[in-house]
Amino acid sequence: MNEQIFWIILKRLRVPFLVILVTFSISILGLILIPGLDDTGKVYHMTFFDAFYFVSYMASTIGFGEAPYTFTYPQRMWVSAMIYITVIGWFYGIGTIVAIVQDDALKKAINRNKFAKQVAGLGKKFFIILGYNSVTKSIINRINNDDYRVVVLDRDESKVDELILEDFYPHVPVYVGEATKQQMLKMAGIHHKNCAGVISLFGNDTKNTQIATICKLLNKKVKVIVKASSKQHLEHFKSMDLKHIQNPFDIISKRIFYSITAPHIWLLEMWMYGHSLKLRKRDMFPRGKYIICGYGRMGHAIEYGLKKANIEYELYTIDSKEYSKVKKTTIFGDNEDKQKLLDLGVEDAVCIIAATKDDLLNLTILNKAKSLNKNIFTVARENSLEDLNIFQAAKINKIYILEQILADSTYNHLSKPLAEIFIKEVRKKDEDWAKVMVGMLNNMTGLNPSYFETIIDEEHMYALSLELEKGTHVSLAKLRRSRENRAEILHIVYLILKRDGEIYLMPDNHTQLKIGDELLIVANDENREDFEYITNNIYELKYILDIDNSNVFLDT
């Protein structure tokens, strides 16, 4: 298709070229044939070079004057006729050529070629992200680094321009194209050997379904990460054997359930998403009567979570669209609304959740509720990230930002697979276990520990993998030694060990390590550095492992 455009463009150049060629040659020929007079009055014939020189600057309207000698009248007559022919021909020809070169179709073809070349040249694993918006932008910001690259398709040209202005590094190839077209997906590299997955987080479930189906048909091996917000689509994806379904409402439902019934499990989960590992009072959902305003997808999800947690609740079905239609405003709080809140029992409720699709409506509902009941715990749904500042200023206890949740969970899924496994495993445990766990982590690694994922191979743990290849037995406990003094332990905690698809939560300290084991480790930055030093440096590792005959060193 690209080639075709190129040929069509060339074909369109024929006429302008011919026009220039013919007008030039006629006027050159005329100038040579018409006799002139030189400065001594002798008859003079212009040479081909003289004529070519003169016509070149005449036609392009540069006009240096008559050369090499002043023209005679017959010459001037010929030239005045030729000026009109050649100049018009020149402008027509050059104008057409410039127009053709700037042709949209040609530009598109060139952009397309460039995009295809950039995709083909990606040497790292990459994800194809369909649609560019604040969610995918935040994902790109986090995964577009040394490990992964990103390719973006969006059908909206202004979005593409926005991405280009963002100037991501490493460069993100982007192209204007409809994501549901298989040709576009092919061009974006779905068949490329480095294509790790396709991310489709459109608001429209049907579109996501369509894309997921096409992707699975085009390349079975590719991971498809897709958003589903309704039950039937969820079922459909499951039947398609898609394992990576992002449903923000489901996440919210689970979070509410856990934060009421098992706050420490909730805390561990939130910690995996960057929350600090400390349960603050203001994070705790109170027990008592809840009011849910808005009974859409989010309202349903919250209801489900509350029901599971055995919490009493009142439903207020308020639809943002209908509300603004009837009241001609999205500011909640006239007398009728106030009465409605009082009827729902706002005065003795402990928590109110505003879950409509309209950010302003949510804000005003909570404000009104707060004025009626000072101590009420307020929870808001925030639909777009742009309103974040207003929400923060409104002192709302808890804000669920759908876009943020979606971006976070997708990011964790892509680049912290063990963290995701950890969350799943933790949910199987009970609150007591989680409480002990949090206490232990706080004791071992401080109040705000971070975690990292690593794998035992030559790239990540050079010294250790050499040692393991030799057949040395290294257990988890043996590695957990300070490199300053091996008699002391290093303050790290092994959370997850993954081996051949088997998951070990809190692996036994005597577990012998093998090459290929994946580990999720909790540590602060300093201890993490130490751990990496030990596993990568042969001498450090030797020092740590030789603890049994330690006196050799201590004597000196």
Next chain:
Amino acid sequence: MNMHKIVSGFFFIFAMTINFGFFYGDPTIIVEHSAFELFAAIVINLVATVLKLGDKTQLGAVLLATSLVADIQLVASATIWALAEYVFGGLNPESTTAIVSLAGGALLANIVSVILFISDTAKSKR
């Protein structure tokens, strides 16, 4: 019969014949080679090249390539003539031979082009 075929065939063959007309003669004697003929050869060759633009078949691409070779050789020949005349103080046997032999090269390219064109025509059933 197809008007475009007639026109392009005319120019392809004309380019070759006029090129031959300039090339024919003693390569060391410039008066046997007319400057007008070289001018005509250049113009006709350029026209032939333009007519070959935009043909996306395999044959079209080869034809365009041969035509570009002929153009470059003829323009080089004219450039040497102008240089010898105005910059190096007149033609000598060396520059004359260069002018004519460059045109000879262009003639070869033109012959190839015409052979390709004719063989393609002969191949077609109608």
